[in-house]
Amino acid sequence: MNDINMNETEISDQELTIDLMRNSLHNLNQMEMQEIDDIITPRAAELLSKAFGQGMWQILGPLIKDDDPDELKKSEEALQKMMRDPRYWREKDPETIRKVSQGFERLYPDNKTSDKIKDDDFIR
Secondary structure: OOHHHOOOHHHHHHHHHHHHHHHHHOOOOOOHHHHHHHOOOOOHHHHHHHHHHHHHHHHHHHHHHHOOOOHHOOOOOOHHHHHHHHHHOOOOHHHHHHHHHHHHHHHHHHHHOOOOOOHHHHOO
């Protein structure tokens, strides 16, 4: 489901679900949290975030920050491929630019570019 096609009720329900998931993780012990950390790959985190929104990334991002660099490299290569798409560099499609920006924010949360560069800077 695309965020663009969601109505306010669906967005509210999605936010409630993410909050419930975030709070429910406190029910797991340290060993169980480690097990989740081990099975969540960067790609799984990326797909779940795409499906459930940025709130899901806030939950899963910390679980992949120390993951295999090869996995992170594959995610970055996918973003670079998106950047070579004419919708990104020629047409400056806002949705494509948003996806690339969010992808890099997920890969490098400590270097958030969204505070420095806004999507509107690319759309002229």
